Amino acid sequence: MSIILRLINNFLNDPSYHSTLATIKGLRQGIVxxxxxxxxxxxxxxxxxxxxxxxxxxxxxxxxxxxxxxxxGLFVFFYKTLRTIVASIFSISKPFRAFICAFIVAYFVFNKQNSVNEQIILYLLARITVGFARYAQKRSWLPNIQRPVFPWFAAFVWGVVLWLFECHRETLQPSLIRSMTYLYENSDRWSSWKNFLVRDQFRS
Known part of the structure; x- marks a missing residue:
């Protein structure tokens, strides 16, 4: 058995197979x-x-x-596969290669609008918004503000989301509406100590 494991490890650590194995490992990482x-x-x-x-x-x-x-898992697998192919055929710089490959793969992998895909994309949108701001500061397109910015950012986000929930909730995601209803509307309703403290019995 030790000989078989040694052969497997030698194969896995062979540089000539690294690119192919990296796509398989990427599939595994994405799934997990x-x-x-x-x-x-x-x-x-x-x-x-x-x-x-x-x-x-x-x-x-x-x-x-x-x-x-x-x-x-599929996105990671196909992105790494396409990136390897493009790098071996075209002399495209790393930033453009990353964007183009991710753009193409995402169009096909995330082509259906469902709750899971929406949450993934909106999560990434929030992260890249902050990332773009930091990148703009890095490139001196935006000034580096010494005072704390996060409190203002948090205040703006919460102000907008509560305004939309109170006045235009049909524009929000159903899962967010359920969460906000649970927090802000169900807390206005109770009929006994049980649904006041123990268990909320009002449907969101």
Missing amino acids: YGAKVRFAHSIVQAFLFRHDPWSKRIRFIIRLTYLHSKTL
């Missing part, structure tokens, strides 16, 4: 990471915001976990 993130999130959603029978909640958890892990 997607499953970890979505499984925990789906459990919280199923317990707090869904009132279906338990069998249906379990199917909900499994379906979203599978969808998230599959989508992320």
